[in-house]
Amino acid sequence: MDWQARLTKICSDRKSGAAVLTRKAVRLLAQMVRQGVKPTKLVEAAQKIVDAHPAMAPLWHLSQLTSEFAQQPPKLLPSLKQFLADLETHTEAAISHAAEWLPEGRILTHSFSSLVSRAFVQANRKGKKLEVVCTVSLPGGEGIALAKSLAKSKVPVMLVADLQAFSWLMRCKVFLVGADAWCEDGLVHKVGTKHLAVVAKQAGVPVWSVGTSEKRLPLGWDERMKGDAPPISRLPIAQDRTLYDLTEWSLVTGIIDENGVHRLESGHV
Secondary structure, three states, X not given: OOHHHHHHHHHHOOOXXXXXXXXXXXXXXXXXXXXXOOHHHHHHHHHHHHHHOOOOHHHHHHHHHHHHHOOOHHHHHHHHHHHHHHHHHHHHHHHHHHHHHOOOEEEEEOOOOHXXXXXXXXXXXXXXXXXXXXXXXXXXXXXXXXXXXXXXXXXXXXXXXXXXXXXXXXXOOEEEEOOOEEEOOEEEEEOOHHHHHHHHHHHOOOEEEXXXXXXEOOOOOOHHHHXXXXXXXXXXXXXXXXXXXXXXXXXOOEEEEOOEEEEOEOOEO
């Protein structure tokens, strides 16, 4: 597949999480460098990916890196490799911390996070008794893929409709999600996360997010971060295409990254 086709595929992907898309984007840009693509095209490609997925912080960092070294291909290629290597190292560490921290019992999650999924699998293999409740996560239905993956790995899992999650939440020990970004104003994640977090806080259920330092975004929430979700229906009817929402830090109990488990103080990350 040529790089233009790969770029189009990455930009149109509304199923994959930030970690998966970032790996694909790094490999695409590395391919472009090896093929001698002009610096302006490299910068344009990186920006196009960010514009297609404005809520995903790692892609923003990748775009910044590409802009910095686009005129110096001998430096850009190793920088891309190092970015990917750091992401992989940070990911493994964050998963390990999350698996160790996970409490036994029922846990609610929303959407698909590869870090959350792998933390569940790792904890289960270590003998922790878990029951994961996955929302279907419309629009997109990523939770179905997560439930299938967990079931395949022998992790006890229950798939529920999004609105059912509010009643299940009351019976869960933790509401755990991934992160598309940890921005200055809060957690950016799949639409519906905020409302579940509001109810979780009212019910005394801790809200946690797993990610890596690449998820930290030195920017505030922007309406563009709402994204553009897949159509709910092909009918010619007006549809709310919001894909992501903002969960303010005051609603988040803590975050887990490659450096460990961090309980938030005074609503700040």
